[in-house]
Amino acid sequence: MKKLITFENLPLSNGLLNDWDDTAPLFNLNVGFDEDTSLVHLYDNVPAELLFNDTYVYDSSQSQTMINHFRDFALKIKDMCKAPLEIGSNSGIFIEHFDRDKAVAVEPCKNFAERTNNIGIKTYPEYWTVDLAKEIVKNHGKRDMIFSANTISHIQDLDECFNAINECISDNGTVIIESPSFLDVLENKEFDQFYHEHNFYFSVTSMEKILLKYDLFLRDVSYHKDIHGGTNRYFIYKRNLGKSERLVAALEYEKNFGLDDYDKIMIHINKMKKNMEEIKELILNMNIFQKTIVGYGATAKFTQVANMCGLDYTNIQYVLDTTPEKQGKFVPKAKIPILKYNKKFLKNIDYCFLGAWNYKDEIMKKEKKWIDSGGKFITHIPWVHII
Numbered sequence: 001m002k003k004l005i006t007f008e009n010l011p012l013s014n015g016l017l018n019d020w021d022d023t024a025p026l027f028n029l030n031v032g033f034d035e036d037t038s039l040v041h042l043y044d045n046v047p048a049e050l051l052f053n054d055t056y057v058y059d060s061s062q063s064q065t066m067i068n069h070f071r072d073f074a075l076k077i078k079d080m081c082k083a084p085l086e087i088g089s090n091s092g093i094f095i096e097h098f099d100r101d102k103a104v105a106v107e108p109c110k111n112f113a114e115r116t117n118n119i120g121i122k123t124y125p126e127y128w129t130v131d132l133a134k135e136i137v138k139n140h141g142k143r144d145m146i147f148s149a150n151t152i153s154h155i156q157d158l159d160e161c162f163n164a165i166n167e168c169i170s171d172n173g174t175v176i177i178e179s180p181s182f183l184d185v186l187e188n189k190e191f192d193q194f195y196h197e198h199n200f201y202f203s204v205t206s207m208e209k210i211l212l213k214y215d216l217f218l219r220d221v222s223y224h225k226d227i228h229g230g231t232n233r234y235f236i237y238k239r240n241l242g243k244s245e246r247l248v249a250a251l252e253y254e255k256n257f258g259l260d261d262y263d264k265i266m267i268h269i270n271k272m273k274k275n276m277e278e279i280k281e282l283i284l285n286m287n288i289f290q291k292t293i294v295g296y297g298a299t300a301k302f303t304q305v306a307n308m309c310g311l312d313y314t315n316i317q318y319v320l321d322t323t324p325e326k327q328g329k330f331v332p333k334a335k336i337p338i339l340k341y342n343k344k345f346l347k348n349i350d351y352c353f354l355g356a357w358n359y360k361d362e363i364m365k366k367e368k369k370w371i372d373s374g375g376k377f378i379t380h381i382p383w384v385h386i387i
């Protein structure tokens with residue numbers, strides 16, 4: 001493993017403070033590169049129990065973009081899946097479209113597991129392990145489709161994760177994994193995608209190499225630009241069915257970009273650091289000229305931008321968010337208050353920093369009136385600019 005970057009003294013990005021006086025525990029965030037598999041990953045990370053528990057606040061159903069993305073895909077494949085399983089089902093916006101008596105879900109955050117259990121989908125409120133996979137096979141039989149979005153990158157023990165998948169998937173079954181593309185993280189300088197929950201930063205290149213360790217084969221990949229800043233959807237099988245044309249093209253593009261080359265990745269990490277300095281400078285300059293700045297979307301990424309850039313409530317007055325579980329709390333360390341989204345809080349505001357930049361188009365549409373009346377957004381993706 002070779003070190004890429006360490007961000008020092010960061011709080012957990014979703015560890016929102018209930019009270020102003022609360023103190024967030026701080027941890028280093030260490031990012032490294034594995035030369036054998038080309039996988040970028042965290043090392044010396046905090047235990048999973050600190051990250052994923054019954055007070056988990058991320059709710060995928062807060063964005064129409066996500067609802068549409070998962071619904072469209074579920075409706076496309078549902079008739080071909082007799083025994084589907086979702087690992088990390090969160091609010092249920094994918095699995096809810098399948099036959100409720102056939103679908104099984106796994107979600108360790110009990111507040112979310114309860115939601116899908118309540119709509120009749122058997123949801124195991126547990127971490128994904130080999131033991132759980134065996135129990136699911138015993139209770140429901142092998143699965144012909146396993147889906148997991150934005151979860152595999154959170155599971156710190158990849159051996160356990162893929163051994164459990166192998167245990168549970170039928171011989172002719174399809175494993176479908178969605179995970180943000182590390183290529184986009186670098187191309188768009190998304191430094192705020194680095195946070196403790198994201199233990200792994202997969203590329204097509206690293207995914208293919210890792211799967212081989214578990215006798216699994218990557219056959220195809222589709223790309224979804226509007227999901228989490230650029231997401232790959234991987235199609236994986238127990239047998240080697242060859243590689244689709246677009247998979248071959250994606251591997252070639254990444255090879256030319258240098259995703260298997262530590263030195264080339266380092267060049268992009270340095271560009272990211274520059275992006276971090278530029279957004280900080282822009283906000284500080286706006287403060288000097290007494291412009292009012294608030295945040296839009298109290299995302300995990302917003303916590304990272306604020307704390308990685310050393311910004312706090314004196315720089316950004318508050319951040320608006322539609323998620324009830326986040327409202328009334330404070331961004332850890334930066335202590336920026338999170339207010340319930342209401343258009344009136346945008347009145348007389350000069351600039352909104354786009355915390356939820358991954359839903360830029362959805363938000364621009366929603367706030368057209370405010371924009372037409374002179375309101376402006378600030379973003380650092382893919383470069384620092386004002387919209």
Ligand code: TMP
Binds near residue numbers: 058
């Ligand atoms: P995510 O980037 O991790 O998916 O989180 C999105 C956050 O942004 C979530 O807390 C909800 C919030 N949000 C809004 O407050 N308003 C919006 O219009 C959208 C799309 C998201």
